[in-house]
Every structure is written in structure tokens, then in C-alpha cells.
Amino acid sequence: MFFDRKHWSDEALVRTYRALVLPRMIEEKMLILLRQGKISKWFSGIGQEAIAVGASLALEPDEWIMPLHRNLGVFTTREMPLSKLFHQWEGQPDGYSRGRERSFHFGSREHHICGMISHLGPQMAVADGTALAHRLQGAPKVSLAFCGDGGTSEGDFHEALNVAAVWDLPVIFIIENNGYGLSTPVREQYRCAQLADRAKGYGMEGVTIDGNNVLTVLDTIQGVREYCIREQKPYLVECMTFRMRGHEEASGTKYVPPELFAEWTSKDPVANYEQFLLSAGVLDASGVDRIRGEIKEYIERELAAAASGDDSLAPAAAELADVYAPAVAVEAVVPTTIVGAPVAAIPAGVSLTPDAAPAAAAPDRGVDSPPAEGRSKRFIDAISEGLRQSMEGHPNLVLMGQDIAEYGGAFKITEGFVQTFGRDRVRNTPLCESAILGAALGLSLEGFKSMVEMQFADFVSVGFNQIVNNLAKIHYRWGQPADVVVRLPTGGGVGAGPFHSQSTEAWFTHVPGLKVVYPSTPYDAKGLLIAAFNDPNPVLFFEHKALYRSVSGELPAEAYALEIGRARAVVTGSEISIITYGAGVHWALEYMQGRPDVSVDLLDLRTLLPLDVDAIRASVARTGKVLVLHEATLTGGVGAEVSAWIAEHCFDLLDAPVIRCASLDTPVPFRVELERQFLAKARLAEAVERLLAY
Template sequence: MKSSVTSFSNINYNKSGLSNERLLQLYRAMLKPRLIEEKMLILLRQGKISKWFSGIGQEAISIGVIEALKKEEYILPMHRNLGVFTSREIPLFRLFSQWQGKANGFTKGRDRSFHFGTQEYNIIGMISHLGPQLGVANGIALAHKLRKEPMLSAVFTGEGGTSEGDFHEALNIAAVWDLPVLFCIENNGYGLSTPTSEQYRCKDLVSKGIGYGMDAHQIDGNNILEVFTKISEIAESVRQNPRPVLLEFITFRMRGHEEASGTKYVPQELMDEWALKDPISNYRSFLFDENILSEEVDREYHTTIKAEIDKNLRLAFEEDSITPDERKELNDVYSEHDYQHFEEKENVENIRFIDAIAHSLRQSFHKHENLVMMGQDIAEYGGAFKISEGFLEEFGKERIRNTPICESGIVGVAMGLSINKMKAIVEMQFADFVSSGFNPIVNYLAKVNYRWNQPADVVVRMPCGAGVGAGPFHSQTNEAWFTKTPGLKVVYPAFPRDAKGLLNSAINDPNPVLFFEHKALYRSIRQDVPTNYYTIPFGEAALLKEGNQLSIITYGASVHWALEALVDFPEINADVLDLRTLQPLDKEGILRSVKKTGRALIITEDSLFGSIASDISAMIAETCFEFLDAPVMRLGSMETPIPFAASLENQYLPKNRIKEKLEALLSY
């Protein structure tokens, strides 16, 4: 009887009690992506596909991991994980259509290669920024854990990606929250052309997992049996005892980062050494040696797979190219949302702006059992502004979650929660700090529905604004960073009643919403606010005053400054339009007012250059030119960072220049 351990080119195969059927199935599963890749390289040279990221030599990792997972468990692959897609039995013609930018692909020609996800197969593809998908895997796993489901998520990255901040944030969050995530590092020697010696200084990447307090294992990534058996064992353990595990797969990239880059930077002796460790040829030899695989069966596998490839390629090539349709493109930027209106009732309470936010959150937590809020110090402490004080006792620590200081990682978690049937609110302690989470907001949340029809059911709450002497890092009003980005909605209320109704609408909306809450208004503005749960639709400005001499168009704290200024000008008869939402913008309301009055002053607390005031001004100039009796005027803060000292902050803000601007506009 032959030993169950056989060595081929330093690869030790241990059958570990696996049946012959399973051993053959693993071989066939590896063979399929290899044969597809070989065909793709031919098509690339023929100019029939535009780009290719090869995983040749790394098939054992994709196959070993995916085969150890349940089909309902999410996996988040990268460029070189074709085997993940083929093993989940995605029809090949759909993959081929995806790579050719055709309609049967998963992104309708809007993205290429593996930059897509599919809920049908529980695969969530990467974005080019690599790191955010690690946080997304955390969110998916958190949803499983909250629902007490014995399931995990698995996410891939390369050794180069372990230098990104998102990697470290994701590992830290997963460790602190005991999330059932397998972090799979494919250590293939090079990040494009940069060798590992120039990527990190630690001896092994498993050290990074140990440093974050999690289990970490190094695995021969070219040994399909080692990968499959170890991951199967680890995965079952993680399902029963939720926790993150770091897995470093040692392998090698036998082709360029992508085909155009080549491999001239790799020493030939290194290429030769790893060629002897090919995961498929070595495993084939092992199966032959064990009399498990025959030449006849091997030929049958090759013949059958190649026939499947050719058949599906014909389907993809015969498919018509996409015909551009402007309406479809615009409609898919946002997820469809059937707004449900909840009416205000008569019973009211005179409360502050900050109380209205808290009321909305509390009522929304009762309405949505799948709602989770995350942020720094929001649990026991109640948040920097005490908005969530008492929430921990009412809704529990699972739903009111203190986070480490890692904005990008937490936005990723929120995206993962949305993917896995949850709703998420992220509280930025200050809107200024969103810059540390900017990438996943503008590159993941904003684009995900347009790319592959996945809603990002996430609200990011943004305490913002000046007037409280907080200086350059706690006083910015940075809405223009996001109004520029298609796919995001931006809400900016000025009154308690609007704050409550609009926040309720934001939480109901399956699209990503940046919800700006002006700190200076938190405790300075009071209003009678309905005590019941109600909503206010997006895209409808509020006409606070009516007049026919000029239109004042503004939002946030500037609304109150404008109203105060008009008290000193009782003779001025003006429309005052509070925009309330900046994306979607009430364009019709703006144009209707300006066409009536013939004059427009747009006020923003933001500095003017690149602000939404500039966009509104251009829109008015283009649309209402024949109705205007004066140039469209804008008023904003100085073109400097926000200063701390009260005298400097007062000079910076436009509040004290409104009267001068009104006089100039009316006297033109």
C-alpha cells in the first residue's frame, strides 16, 4: 500500500482521508481556470480582449479556499482568483461577456475584469484601490454574527496590499470585534515589479496577524491538498467560534502583474525554480502516481472543459456590443427607491436641533431592526455631542457600536453590512475626519450601484461647520467633496423639523447619504417638531420667505444668517430658499424663484471656489439669462483654512458680509 504522503518538487501531498472523487474534483477545478487563462492569453494577443491579470501558478489557492467554503458564504476575490468564479459555477459566457464589456456581463460594460460582484453567487469583487474590500468582508461577517449565523466571509489581498492602511484597519476591527473573517494573503513575491524585500521588513506576513491578536497560519499556496484541508478545518472552527484568521499563502506570480508589464524584472533562476512548483502539473503527477487519475480521464477533462470554453466564447462573441443609452446610464447611478411618505401629526414638542437628530435615530432604531450605528465613543459615552446618550441601554452594544479610530475601515464595514441585508449609520466624530474615510465613500459606496446594481444602504452623519471656535480640523463644511461625486446623496438641514424628517428619509433610502449636521445649530436653534415618526422627501427646497425683488439661495447655518440680515432690511422683499438637500438639488425650485425675482444671491459657508454655490450660479446663468436684472452673485467664506481665534473666524465667515452683498445686488 502506498503512503498517503508523496513529494513532487518539494510539494508534499497528504490525502488526509479525502475520497478519490474529491481528489479528482479538486484537480478538475484547478484545470478549468488554467485552460480559460491559456485561451484568454491567445485572445489578448489577437486583440479580442483588452487586458488580462494572470493567476497562472496560483490556482491552488483560489480553488482550495472556495471549495472549503459553503456556497452561501461570501468570498471577496481579486484579479488572480478566476477559480473562485468558475467554482461557483458562474456561466462562462457571462464571464466572457464581462471581459468584453458586453451586456450579459455583470457591469453592463461599465467596468472590466473582476471588478464586479454578484449576489446570486455570493461573490463580491474588488475595486482597484484594493484595501476597502477587507473592511467590506468585516461588515459581511458582522451581519452573520449579529444574526447568530454560523457563517464566515473570506477576503483576498496580495502581499503588496498589506502595506495599505485599510489592511491594518480591517485586521484591527476584526480582531476587536471577533469577526468570522478569513484574511487570505497571496504572497506571490512581487507587487507589480517591487519585490517583497521592498514591501515590508518583517520575515513573514503571518507576524502581522499575530500583532493584531489573531490566529495566523502560513500555507504552501501551490499545494492544493494543504490549502483545502487546512482551510476546511479552520473554516469549520471559525463558524463555531467566530474570530478572524490571517492566512499567508506562499506562491509565485509566473506572469506579469498584467500581461503588458511582462516579467523582465524577475531573475530567470527564480522563474525556473517556481516553474517546478506548478500546482497543476505537480498535482497531476501525484494523482497519476496514486493511480487516481488516468490518461483517459485527464484527456476527457481537457476535452470537456475546452469545449465548454469554445461554446461560451461563441455566445459572447455573437452577443451585440452595448448600445449607449443615456437614460439607462443615469438611472443606474442610484438604486431605485420607492419613497414612502410618513405624515407629520399634530402633537409637537419644542426641541433643539440636536434633540431632533436623536429623536430620528431612536425612532429609526425601533422601525428598522436591522439598523446598526457605528462611531467613535458613541456607546457608553454617548458620542462627542451626546446625541446617542442612552442608546446603549435601549438598543444594546451589538447595534450601538464603539469603533477604533479608523474611519476608512468602518465605512467598509458599513458597505459590507449593506451587502449582507443590513442598514448602517456611520457617525464621523467631526465631518473633518471623513477625509480618513474618503476613499471607500467616493470609490466604493458611490459607484457600487452603477457598477453592479448593489445598493449601499449607508448613512454617514457629519457634524460640521464653524462658529464654535474649533479651528481648522473641527470646523470644515466639506459638502462640496461629495456633491461632486455621482452616486452620493447629500443632505444639509437648517432646522430641527427638517433634520428629523430628512434623517428618517436618509435612513430609509438604500443609497449612500452624507448627512450634514451643523454643530453651531445643535443647541442654538429650537422649533416645534412633531413627536411622531415622519419623513420629508429629498430634492424639495423650503421657501421660508416670499418676495419679488431677489432670491436668496442657501442652506445650513447660512439660512439663519440670511434671515437675520433681512430683519435689518425690512424694505427688502426677498425669496429665501433653504435648499435642505444638495444632491438631489431642487433645480426647479431655484429656477422658478430666480425667474420671478430676476436677482439671485447664493450664500454658502464653504469657500467659494469649487463650492456648490458655483454650480448653482452657473446653472442660473445658463438657464435664466433672459430673466436676470443683475449678475448672479455668490457669497462664501474666505479662501483660507478655518482659523481658531474668534476675531479671525468672524472675519473668515461670510455672515458679516451679507448686508453689503444685498445692497450691491439691489443697486445694480
């Protein structure tokens, strides 16, 4: 193996040696601890250290890196305290994720490292987001994301590279090609000669290098970094290497031909670089022994320090408290009025005993009603106005979505925005929902707020992983907020068929870490949208398409925020409660107009996660009979959760079983007559009469 020392001094070469040997010796110690049962799992990077170490040395300390399982050298080169890393690997509360994650599934803002999730590929789009933030800030920085050869088959790989190329983002994508995806050899993964050849198809440069030569990696990434900053373009680097152990220790290496081990043992990155330093006279044998002795002493000292750490179990309340990022004071360019006093929402999954349940008396919720000022606006106008005022109030807010710039979006909600706020902040996207959601998370890492508009709520399915596994879990995992709003035009009643009319909100109400908002009036739509942008957590904001231009209402001109997690008592009554949201509110009001003899207590949930259980209980107490109404299909819908909560906590208040009224358990049909039959509205009157007669 030839090492070209170029301009590097002896001191720099020795510093690189220390950085290279450290992760190797840590891993050798970790394998011992694994056999002793002190850690539960280990993904070994032995044989691949030169890539992580060389790439990390080539970057500035404040440039984001998105590593993978076998990139211990990233963490050590960024000088993360080893005792805290030991706590992390042992699942202790003093680790970076407080025992909530294992191995390298964590990050650290201090060290500009964003850890992976188990799904290979999503972290590449996060690098797009941090690179976009750098570009918007005018900062001469790059972001770097790692990917394995197996991960290049993921759709996230394509989407991330495509977005980086289209948006001219300074991202370095590194493929660690070690010949196997777990046990599947590369000949069964792709057909191109080299994975770097794919770069041309995305309109970017690419190169294949020896990933076991630390100086080659360091020199290449330094040059690529300069190129990415100068040209404001991405770059793909394929590093050829080999892992000398299994995908993880339990999987073994029986599937690897013995001759491959012999070949790659001769290419060991640590042994070859050490031999180079000896032959070049940079180090002698005593110098090597001294460095290795110092590293061994450091590892043992840090391991001993880790042994004295706190291993107590965090109480359940602390675990629940860390699911969401706490709200912080918002400094806005325009005044924002917070409407409604704080209400402590009960987190999903927490049971209240009857003694601890709130009193049944109905709270005064009239404060959430719009002031009458003769300014009537449509539902769609309210959303557009709330979005515009949020853009004015948050200069760090970036909007992303298909056709949202000059075209104004599929429903024209952002029409004129690009002329006001510019293309940097109002960004058309390729059809890459997963990558754009990942980029939104990356923007959060750099302190930006972002909105992703799904053209239709149905299309969120292709970005599902980023929402439920990256955005939702990141604060719980390592304290990083995901300051992202996802707008989702939803619902049926417009004859759009099974792929443009689905009610997908229940897909997400089961996911801790998300907030799910679903307004029914212009006043609520504007106030809750502004609140969503003020909130540092990921908020899914559902907007019913059929309400866009059919519903109007009083709308204050100034910016105001309604509290997320608080329901609205639309009408109070004594005979029957209808608990609903979205279009269901208007269906219920229409029914009530036809049956003024029935005293209906109508509760608009407005927020589906977290639920306002205080308001639900108060409504149940007022009537004793409850109908839960929603447009989504019956099985597994939000109504099931509401009904279960009432049955568990309000049984003593009920005079009849809780009844659900929902749409049929079929896909949404296209034909208008079939769709009418499908929708819950068709069965509302019958359901109410059945409950009244009980």
C-alpha cells in the same frame, strides 16, 4: 511537492482537479484573445490558481468572498456562467457590470462574491461587514477576503484586521504572497520574516502555508473556517506563491530574475497536482486528456455563446438611472409619514433646454412646514429623535461610530441608545474610519442598514476612498445598493480651528451615486434623517454643530419623512433671491430682520445632491436677482454649481449677474475674531447691497 489526500475520496480529488484546471485553461484562452485584440486588459493568475480554488472549495456557497485581480478560480468554482464572464471581460452589456467595469471589478449577490475596486485593501473591511451581519444573525458562517503582499502595506489592511479582532468577527484574511507588488519585490515592501507573523499583533492567529498545493490550501481553510465559526474570531493565512506572468500583460516580467521562473515552474500548482493524481492512480493519462478535452469544449462552447450576445450601447438615460438604487416600500414598525409630493429631481450633469425647463411659477411648498403643536425642540434633539425612531422602525439598522455607545457620542446624540437597543446595534468603533465605512457596505450585502457617525465632518477625509469609490459606485457597477447613512457634524462658528470646523460637503457633491443632505431646522433635520434611513442609497447627512443647541423649532412627535432632493421656500419675495442651506439660512433670516424693507426670496436647498432645480428656477423667476450663500470656502463650492446652473438655464430670467457669498479661501482659523472675519456671514450684507444696486 507532497499531497496529503487525508479523507478525500477519488471523486473529490478529481472534482478538485477539474476546478483547478478550469481557470488555467480559461486564462490560456484569454491570453490568445488578448493578443487578438478582443479584450483590452488581463491580470493573469497563472501559477496562483490553487489559492482561489482551494479557498472557494472550503467555503459554503452562501459565504461571502472578496476576491482580487488574480482570483479567477473564485468565480469559476462558484460556477458563474462562463459565457456571462466572457461578456464581462469583453465589456459587453450582457456582462455582470454591463460594460461599466473590466476584469474582476464586479460582484454577484447570487454567488456571494463582492468584487474589488482598483484600490488595494478596501474589500477586506467589506468582509468585516458581512461577517458582522452573520454574527448578528447568529449564522454559522465566515467571510473571506483576499489581499496581495503589496496590499498589506495599505492602511486598510491594518484597519480591517484590527476591527475584525476587536469585534471578534469570523473573517478569514488570505494574503497571496507572490513575491512582487507589480514590480517591487517583497524585500522592499516589509521587514518581518513572514506576513502571517503580523497576526499576533492584532490578537489573532496566523499561519503561512504553501499556496501552490491545492490540498494544503483546501485543508487549511476548512480547518480555519471551523475555528472562526467555533471561536468567533478572525484568522490570517499567508499563502506563498508566484505569478508566472506580469502584474498585467502589458507590464511584462523583465524585472524577475530568470532563476525564479525556473524555481516556481517546478512548483506549478496544476502540473504538480495532476502528477500526484497520476502517480496515486486516481487518474490515468486518458482520464486527464478526457477532462481537459471536456473543459476545452466547454470553453469554446461558452465563448461561442458569448459571441451572439447583445453588444448595443445603453442610452444615456439608462446609464443615469442606474447610478442610484430605486427606492422601495419601507415596512416600518412605527408609522412613517411621507411629507411632500414627489418631485422629479434632475440628475447632476444633465442639461435642460429652456423649452424643457419647468415653469417659473412658484410651487406651493407650505406642506413642508411643521404643524404648530406647541412642541418645541432643539436641532440636536430632532436628530436624536429621528435616529431613535429610525432604530425602532428598522430592526436591521446598526449604528457605528467612535464613543457612540455608553458615552453617547461627542455631542451626546446617541446618549441612552445602548441601554435601549444593545451593544450589537450601537457599536463603539476603533479609530478606523475607512474600515467602518467598508464594514457598513458589507452589512448592506446582507440586507442590513447602517449608520456611521463621523465624530467631526473633517475626519471623513480618512474614509474618503470607501465613500467615493466603494459606496458611491457599487450600484452603478453591479446593482448592489449601499444602504448606508454617514452623519457628519460640520461647520464653524464654534472656535474649533482648521480641523474641526471645515465645511466638506462640496468634496462629495461631485460624486455620482451619493446623496448629500444638509438641513437647517429641527423639523427638516428629523424628517430628512428618517428619509435617509429609508433610502437604499448612501446618504451623507451634514449637521451644523453651531445649530445643535442654538436653534429650536416645532417638531411633531411622530415619525415622518421629508423627500430628499426637494428644497424649501422659506420666504417668498420679489427683489432678491438668497439661495442657501445650513447655517446660511439663519444668517439670511437675521439679515432680513434688520432689513424688512428688502423683499427677499429665501430658498433653503436642504439637499445638495441631487439639487432641486425646479425650486431654484422658481426662485430666480420671482426676483431676477440671485445671491448664492454658503459657509464653505468660495472656490469649488456648492455655490459654483448652483450659479452655473442658473447661468445656463435661467439667463433669460436674470436682471443681474449671480453673486456668490462664501467664506474666505483659507483654512478655518481658530481665533474667534479671525473666524468671524473668515465666515461668509461677515460679507453677507455687503453682497446683498451690491446686488440690489446693480
